[in-house]
Amino acid sequence: MAQERALARLFRKYLTHELTADELTELRVLLEDESNRMRWDELAHESLVEPVSDDFLEDPAVKQELARSFSTIRRRMARPKLRRMLFPAAAAMLALAIGLWWFAGGPNQPSAPALASEFGSDALPGRNKAYLMLPNGERITLSGKQGGIVVNKGVRYENGSVVVRETDETLPTTADTLVLSTPAGGQYAVTFSDGSRVWLNAGSTLKYPMRFGDERRSVVLVGEGYFEVEPDAVPFSVHTAGQTVTVLGTAFNIYGYPEEGQVETTLVNGSVTVSNHHSSSAHRLRPGQQSIVNAKQTAINDVAVTDFTAWRQGMFIFNDTELTKAIKQLGRWYDVDVVYEGAPPNTSFFGEIGRDKSLSQVLSLLKRSGVNFRIEEAVNDRKVLTVIP
Numbered sequence: 454m455a456q457e458r459a460l461a462r463l464f465r466k467y468l469t470h471e472l473t474a475d476e477l478t479e480l481r482v483l484l485e486d487e488s489n490r491m492r493w494d495e496l497a498h499e500s501l502v503e504p505v506s507d508d509f510l511e512d513p514a515v516k517q518e519l520a521r522s523f524s525t526i527r528r529r530m531a532r533p534k535l536r537r538m539l540f541p542a543a544a545a546m547l548a549l550a551i552g553l554w555w556f557a558g559g560p561n562q563p564s565a566p567a568l569a570s571e572f573g574s575d576a577l578p579g580r581n582k583a584y585l586m587l588p589n590g591e592r593i594t595l596s597g598k599q600g601g602i603v604v605n606k607g608v609r610y611e612n613g614s615v616v617v618r619e620t621d622e623t624l625p626t627t628a629d630t631l632v633l634s635t636p637a638g639g640q641y642a643v644t645f646s647d648g649s650r651v652w653l654n655a656g657s658t659l660k661y662p663m664r665f666g667d668e669r670r671s672v673v674l675v676g677e678g679y680f681e682v683e684p685d686a687v688p689f690s691v692h693t694a695g696q697t698v699t700v701l702g703t704a705f706n707i708y709g710y711p712e713e714g715q716v717e718t719t720l721v722n723g724s725v726t727v728s729n730h731h732s733s734s735a736h737r738l739r740p741g742q743q744s745i746v747n748a749k750q751t752a753i754n755d756v757a758v759t760d761f762t763a764w765r766q767g768m769f770i771f772n773d774t775e776l777t778k779a780i781k782q783l784g785r786w787y788d789v790d791v792v793y794e795g796a797p798p799n800t801s802f803f804g805e806i807g808r809d810k811s812l813s814q815v816l817s818l819l820k821r822s823g824v825n826f827r828i829e830e831a832v833n834d835r836k837v838l839t840v841i842p
Contacts, residue, residue: 460489464496478568478575478811485580485809570813574828576787576836578809579655582639586632587617588663601642601652604631604663611644629663635676638788645670648683654764655785656710677708679765696746697728705738706762712781715747719761727751767809771802776824780840787812789828789836798824798842812838 463480466472472480483489568575581600585593585608595602599610608617608631633643635653642652646664653659657676665671670689682689684702691698693709693716703723709716718727720738727744728735729751736751738744743761745752763770771779779802784791786808804818816826825841 456483456486456489457492459483460492460496464493475569478570478577478813481577482809482811485578568811570811570828572813572816572826572828574830574836576789576812576828576838578811579638579640579786579788581641583633583635583641583653585616586634588629588631593617595641601644601650602633603644604661605644605646611642630660631663632658632660634658636788637785647685649689650681652679652765654678655788674707674709676710677706677764679706679762680704695730695748697730698725699728700725706765708761710781710785713778715745717743717745717761719743719756719758721758721762763805764808767807768805769808769815770805771819773801773803776800776802776822776840779819780838783812783815784838787836787838789838790831791838791840793840793842795842797840800824 459479460483463472463476463483466476467480484493568577581597583595585595585602587593593616595616596610599612599614601611602616603609603611607615609615633641633653635641635655635657637656639655640653642650643659643661644650645661647670649670651659651672654677657674657678659675659678660673662671665687668687670685670687671692672690673692675693678691680691680700681704682700682702686701689700689702691707693707694711696709696716696718698705698707698718700723703725704721705723705725706719706721707716708719718725718738720740720742722740724737724739726735726737727746729746731746731748732750734751736744736753738753741755741758743754743756745754757772760770760772760774769779769782776799777797780791783789789812800822802819802822804821806815806818812828816828820826827839827841829837829839831837
């Protein structure tokens with residue numbers, strides 16, 4: 454209900470060009486949610502029967518957009534067979550011409566308006582974004598409107614639409630591998646033919662076969678992934694730098710970015726065996742335990758599981774989280790470069806906030822620990838987050 458009221462408020466200001474930079478950021482974040490986008494479309498349609506300011510309609514750019522829309526409407530309505538079908542669509546087109554042209558970048562608006570916040574600039578949160586590398590080397594940009602793919606007789610999105618169609622000439626084998634990768638600011642999921650599922654966090658890569666064999670189920674992970682493995686007599690193995698995790702059926706999270714220098718495996722339920730390649734040791738975890746594998750040893754700790762799996766529920770949870778680790782998470786999710794003014798302070802963060810918030814909203818929470826921040830636009834069009842002790 455609160456979001457619906459916020460959308461109505463922003464829409465009214467949107468039609469009259471009164472949105473501030475902070476409100477524009479708020480609107481962009483809200484429209485990441487599909488239900489909010491649908492409500493936005495409804496507001497656009499309703500605006501046809503509500504008064505619009507004369508100043509807005511007198512704007513030359515709006516006049517030009519309206520003229521273009523009316524021209525399209527008249528041309529399509531001249532075709533008798535389409536007249537009945539297109540009349541409702543014509544109304545929607547006009548509504549969008551009045552409002553949405555501005556959000557998409559109207560003639561008098563900058564194509565990428567600068568975001569402002571108390572920290573200078575701002576950055577929007579990550580979203581569904583990933584790439585799929587096929588066995589023949591072809592690279593496919595996956596739809597941001599979908600949240601995952603399913604590998605079974607070809608590759609499809611979760612709604613059933615086709616990504617890669619299987620043919621008689623290209624039947625998959627266990628030797629054919631796919632690579633799913635998420636850039637900084639991206640996340641995506643994959644469901645295998647056995648029903649097991651993996652969610653990839655930002656800046657991660659998963660390599661897996663087109664189909665699993667009869668003797669093993671094996672994948673390779675770089676970065677962070679949350680696994681829900683379907684029970685089966687055939688072991689499921691996840692290979693990362695320095696370790697192998699072997700399970701029969703369970704849920705667990707692996708955090709293994711190369712720059713971290715270690716791999717954390719957090720068990721949600723079931724049982725897993727963690728093998729350290731450096732020490733040739735193996736440890737079995739119980740639910741609520743976490744292994745930390747590095748070149749020297751394997752440490753086993755009891756942890757609050759939700760602290761390490763919250764990203765799957767769209768949350769940041771900082772519970773005595775080291776500053777450098779928390780900032781790395783923000784850098785990946787918001788796709789910003791990170792620099793420190795001086796040595797990183799020896800401090801930790803506490804707090805919970807949604808990953809759908811803008812970067813400045815998260816920083817407003819973290820600065821309570823006595824650390825300040827600055828967000829700047831770099832010359833290469835990237836953003837830089839500066840940590841100020």
